[in-house]
Amino acid sequence: MPPKNHTTTVTEVAPDLFRLSTFVPAFGLQFNQFLVRDEEPLLFHTGMRGLFPAVQAAVAEVLDPKTIRWLAFSHYEADECGALDDWLQLAPSAQAACGALGAMVNLSDMTQRPARGLAHDEVLTTGRFRFRYRATPHVPHGWDAGMLFEETTRALFCSDLFFHGGEVEAVTRDDLVARYGTALTEAKGSPLDFSVPYTDQTRPILEATAALAPAILLPMHGSAWLGDGQRAVLQMADMLEEVLRPNTQAAGKLA
Template identity: 50%
Template sequence: MANITEIAPDLFRLSVFVPQLNMQFNHFLVQDDEPLLFHTGLKAMFPALQEAVAKIIDPKSLRYIAWSHFESDECGALNEWLKVAPHAEPVCTLVGKLVSVDDFSDRPARGMTPDDVLETGKYRYRFYRSPHIPHGWDAGVLFEETTKTLFCSDLFHHFGDCAAITSESLIEPTQQGMQLLQQGPLAGYMPYTSQTEGVLRKLADLQPETLAVMHGASYQGAGDQLLLDLASVIKATFDPS
């Protein structure tokens, strides 16, 4: 089952905790004139997520289904959602659309750049590219300009059955999570390149006030400082020099 928490006006966190992994899988539903779901979830989680969405809106009314990068927990159940929601449009970065999604998806995706604006009614979204942060050439983060919410995907990934939202810093649990992910067969979780810090600094310039985190607690507060702190943690953990 998915736990449902409204973490900001019209923004619902649908969380499934997997004890075997000690990890939450979080999905975010925006209730608006044209509802948006960020993260489709894994195929196996689709029934639980469909039930959770149905407690908030009619799943058939979903208009946009978005995610960060091409990975099963990000968009694995995309086609299941498209069957339920006949007017839903997949939304991702332009690179994601061109290299993966239009071949995988039952419906063509809207590939966005930072110059493109997606309006759902009260809310306005832009996609900002973040290649290889955390994964994939196609990676990006979605930013809602009205409430200053950044949909972070795997940024700030941390473990445990966490509170839905916190004002406490996420840096220490994120650092612990990165160190764990660097061990054994999971080593190489995130590459560090000359562009990594610059990408995170540009995201900090957006001055987000809510960070919607895929694995772990979401955050309310000065998101810009947290992103700058994250750049230092990533460098310390993954920079081979």
């Protein structure tokens, strides 16, 4: 758990869409949450419990944290939803929202209030914004993994996809595929080497994601990105096949 004395910066990526980012030097990573200001405010990623005070303060720069309605995330992991119960305790109307599988196998026993389990392609409406849930098992990792695609801004909340380290700029148009490839290559031989699996469904899932034609990419670690998201996701699919397929063959050697 990171120490509790970090500062979280706030950047408006698009109208009423905010990136909240905390750089943790011990990990060499930015941990990002995304706040959507609407009739029913939504926070994507709660962050780890150790970051809760900093993230709460950042949310308060935009809106009253107690008015958060939806606490969404991709998959069950500390940086995705570690502070979920802290948020549920703070915001009386808040409810977790994740894939139906994650709600059933994880949150049904782990949280103080029932979660909203989203089916593949189900739409969560917060007022002006429409969040389409896309189930993406094992992309980036975890059988419960999924993403949200906001249809009016064409923003893809892509979790650990396009992961890259360092204290980087809040928003960029630079090549995130290259940054992600570098991060995966540098992880080889480390405990993070097998953090992203490559399965026979990886490319079909990414091709379906690319077909959404996102214009904004919102990774949990690193810069938010603006540009031709369809092209970027397809380029990432090629890169992952090149970098990760050898890992699939090597994984058998761990037995």
